[in-house]
Amino acid sequence: MFYCEVGPNEYIFKQGDSASSYFILERGSLEVIVNDKFVRDLKSGEGFGELALLYNAPRSASVRTTETCYLWGIDRHTFRKAVEEMITKEYEENRKFIEAVRFFSNFVFSLINF
DSSP states (O other): OEEEEEOTTOEEEOTTOOOOEEEEEEESOEEEEETTEEEEEEOTTOEEOHHHHHHTOOOSSEEEESSOEEEEEEEHHHHHHHHHHHHHHHHHHHHHHHHHSGGGHHHHHHHHTO
């Protein structure tokens, strides 16, 4: 992860930019703009930028600071790896649950071979 400070009225990224990072706002306030129209504010603790990273798509919105902001960022590779690990862990937990429930015992074989 990396930490950054961005002054007021600066763009974190613009709509149509290629995606390289996911961000979490530690302090400050950001505005989300789509097609030059204000959509919403982002406040401390909120994350943004994941869709473009997950789908390897251009940014669907612009994000601009309304005051000095302090953000944590994570690069594409690390973000995707973390998401992949969470999905794998969730899959394993669900599989163990299904195997433990008698009702699903007839279906387990077909899930394993799926």
